[in-house]
Amino acid sequence: FRAHGFTTEIVSLTAETAGWMPWDRRTIDQVADVGSVYFTGGDQAQIVAALAPNGQETPLLAAIRAAQDAGGLVSGSSAGAAMMSQPMILGGTSLEAMVHGVTEDPVRPGLLMGTGLGFFPFGLVDQHFIKRGRLGRLVVAMRAAGLRMGFGVDENTALIVEGDQGRVCGEYGVMVVDSRPMAA
Numbered sequence: 001f002r003a004h005g006f007t008t009e010i011v012s013l014t015a016e017t018a019g020w021m022p023w024d025r026r027t028i029d030q031v032a033d034v035g036s037v038y039f040t041g042g043d044q045a046q047i048v049a050a051l052a053p054n055g056q057e058t059p060l061l062a063a064i065r066a067a068q069d070a071g072g073l074v075s076g077s078s079a080g081a082a083m084m085s086q087p088m089i090l091g092g093t094s095l096e097a098m099v100h101g102v103t104e105d106p107v108r109p110g111l112l113m114g115t116g117l118g119f120f121p122f123g124l125v126d127q128h129f130i131k132r133g134r135l136g137r138l139v140v141a142m143r144a145a146g147l148r149m150g151f152g153v154d155e156n157t158a159l160i161v162e163g164d165q166g167r168v169c170g171e172y173g174v175m176v177v178d179s180r181p182m183a184a
Contacts, residue, residue: 001038009034018050022058031063036073039080045090045114047083052117061117074119078127081153085125087145088116094136102144111140120161123149130154130172148178 001008009030013021021027031037051061068074082088090112103110126138129152138150153159157170
């Protein structure tokens with residue numbers, strides 16, 4: 001980040017800090033002061049559980065939403081990208097998704113979906129897209145969620161959205177999947 005001119009402050013939202021950090025005044029003020037947030041990888045379900053336990057928005061999540069509403073950058077990679085959409089993909093391979101469909105049982109094969117944080121309102125986001133062959137699971141997830149648009153972001157690639165305009169930068173690209181039927 002420094003190489004690109006960013007000053008950074010690190011806040012470790014982990015399983016160990018999730019019980020108190022989303023209510024910590026210092027952390028909330030830090031988000032308000034900095035005005036932008038970057039979510040690293042990990043587990044998108046744990047990020048959502050920390051910021052919205054039992055579906056209830058924490059003060060830290062409210063501060064992040066306020067920063068975004070004020071024009072701040074809210075971004076992420078890997079799990080930090082996956083939780084941007086609403087709904088979000090939690091797990092499963094393309095093969096599992098196409099053969100077994102959506103499941104609510106994490107032990108059974110299939111596509112797992114959950115409630116994301118909705119920072120990205122334009123469609124469903126999947127990550128490690130080309131590298132892990134995730135087109136099938138994105139299409140199944142879009143159909144199950146009734147969404148027209150899906151965005152597959154790959155390694156070393158970013159989808160930068162400003163207002164309602166997006167652009168891609170990086171090594172590969174972002175595949176945009178539109179689930180509307182093709183015209184005859």
